[in-house]
Amino acid sequence: MALLDIRQRSGYLFIGVMLAHVLLISAQLNSKTGVPVLESVTFGVFSELQRGLSGGFSGVRGIWSGYIGLRHLKAENDELKRQLAATQIAEQEQRALADRTRGLERLLGMREPLALKTTAADIIGAAATPDFRTVTIDKGSRDGLARDMSVIAPSGVVGRIVVPSARSAKVQLLIDRNAAAGALIERSRAQGVVVGSGDERLHMDYVSEVADVVAGDIVVTSGIDGIYPKGFVIGRVESVEKAGGAYKRITVMPTVDFRSLEEVLVVLTPMPAQDVTEGKPE
Amino acid sequence: MRAIGIILAVAVALALQTTMSRFLVRSTVALDLVLVVVVYVALTGGPANGLLTGTFAGLVQDSLSTGVIGIGGLAKTIVGFLAGIIGSQFIVAQPLPRFVVFFGATVLHAVVFMGLYVLLDLRHFGTPYAAVAGQATANAVVGVVAFQLVELLPGAMERRKAQRSRLRR
Numbered sequence: 121m122a123l124l125d126i127r128q129r130s131g132y133l134f135i136g137v138m139l140a141h142v143l144l145i146s147a148q149l150n151s152k153t154g155v156p157v158l159e160s161v162t163f164g165v166f167s168e169l170q171r172g173l174s175g176g177f178s179g180v181r182g183i184w185s186g187y188i189g190l191r192h193l194k195a196e197n198d199e200l201k202r203q204l205a206a207t208q209i210a211e212q213e214q215r216a217l218a219d220r221t222r223g224l225e226r227l228l229g230m231r232e233p234l235a236l237k238t239t240a241a242d243i244i245g246a247a248a249t250p251d252f253r254t255v256t257i258d259k260g261s262r263d264g265l266a267r268d269m270s271v272i273a274p275s276g277v278v279g280r281i282v283v284p285s286a287r288s289a290k291v292q293l294l295i296d297r298n299a300a301a302g303a304l305i306e307r308s309r310a311q312g313v314v315v316g317s318g319d320e321r322l323h324m325d326y327v328s329e330v331a332d333v334v335a336g337d338i339v340v341t342s343g344i345d346g347i348y349p350k351g352f353v354i355g356r357v358e359s360v361e362k363a364g365g366a367y368k369r370i371t372v373m374p375t376v377d378f379r380s381l382e383e384v385l386v387v388l389t390p391m392p393a394q395d396v397t398e399g400k401p402e
Numbered sequence: 403m404r405a406i407g408i409i410l411a412v413a414v415a416l417a418l419q420t421t422m423s424r425f426l427v428r429s430t431v432a433l434d435l436v437l438v439v440v441v442y443v444a445l446t447g448g449p450a451n452g453l454l455t456g457t458f459a460g461l462v463q464d465s466l467s468t469g470v471i472g473i474g475g476l477a478k479t480i481v482g483f484l485a486g487i488i489g490s491q492f493i494v495a496q497p498l499p500r501f502v503v504f505f506g507a508t509v510l511h512a513v514v515f516m517g518l519y520v521l522l523d524l525r526h527f528g529t530p531y532a533a534v535a536g537q538a539t540a541n542a543v544v545g546v547v548a549f550q551l552v553e554l555l556p557g558a559m560e561r562r563k564a565q566r567s568r569l570r571r
Contacts, residue, residue, distance in 0.1 A: 130450035134483045137457050141479065144472035149522065166466055173421040245420040248466035249474060250434050250537060251515065256420070282468050292468055297525055318527065
């Protein structure tokens with residue numbers, strides 16, 4: 121009888137908790153504007169814990185690989201990595217500038233060149249739920265970060281900031297199912313939207329069936345979304361299939377290796393939505 | 403006292419999942435350690451403990467993710483409650499039944515979690531059968547190993563003490 125009693129009580133408890141959940145979900149769906157306060161506060165508190173743990177693990181790992189292991193070789197390797205990262209960033213900026221210059225030449229405009237102001241940040245945590253592809257970085261609103269700022273790496277586009285707290289920020293990776301970015305095929309200037317698939321690949325949607333796209337083409341940001349700077353590399357076309365409708369089915373392999381990402385750059389310069397026809401070849 | 407233990411276990415699982423995964427498995431986040439804790443508590447503590455742990459752990463996970471707060475909580479509440487009922491109705495003391503419960507719990511969690519997102523038209527998951535099967539297997543293995551460790555460790559310590567006292571004599 122006692123067991124039955126406990127089960128009945130847990131049954132009522134179950135119904136009560138389920139109703140509370142349904143109400144909670146309904147409330148958010150009706151009034152979701154920007155970041156919910158609960159999410160922002162909880163994330164702010166938890167990111168401090170992540171910072172501490174990440175610092176501890178990084179410290180232990182640093183001692184092991186830096187002092188016990190091949191110390192000089194590691195230092196040299198780190199320096200070379202830094203130089204390579206700087207060169208890759210410069211290449212990305214040159215690519216973006218060249219892209220923009222083509223547009224300006226066509227328009228004979230006299231606009232000022234875009235100088236990107238960035239800040240470097242370390243990744244201190246991964247997503248709490250396997251179904252979301254986010255990371256936590258160690259810079260926040262105190263460092264000038266705000267929602268929807270783009271995050272890049274030397275090899276390409278990483279994602280955007282979705283929840284900034286004072287000393288840290290949550291970054292939605294481009295491979296998240298809910299992530300998207302305006303994109304262009306660099307060679308043919310065919311437009312589309314790159315969306316995440318939840319795994320290590322991206323899809324490029326809304327590319328016309330008659331557009332000139334082949335495997336190996338480089339996909340760059342179009343800047344039309346007002347989040348990502350124009351001309352930055354997203355990835356390389358892996359396959360192009362005929363979907364049967366008005367659009368092609370394109371799979372893109374990101375240039376960024378999201379599994380080994382440790383440092384990123386946050387673009388602090390606000391991105392105005394751009395006209396994608398700028399820079400279109402003759 | 404048990405509540406503190408559960409909160410600690412959930413916190414450790416979250417910390418491991420978000421922090422150590424970066425160093426150990428290079429952000430391969432297929433494993434849901436929080437779900438493993440929920441099912442473990444449900445099997446050992448019954449449906450009430452299971453559903454309350456599921457609610458707490460799910461809501462914390464939701465508030466740390468970019469999704470709707472409550473969907474993960476609801477999914478883990480259902481899983482915790484049902485795993486608790488299974489634990490109190492059947493003998494789940496061998497590795498194989500435990501594996502089946504952990505596997506089934508992960509599949510149920512994925513069905514409820516993804517189903518709600520798709521139903522509310524908030525997120526689309528494509529055809530995630532392989533990913534769910536992989537996660538269910540990984541969770542089941544970790545869950546069974548956790549059970550074995552918890553059960554073997556105190557026994558091993560006692561055996562060691564007894565061996566020492568025998569040697570002294």
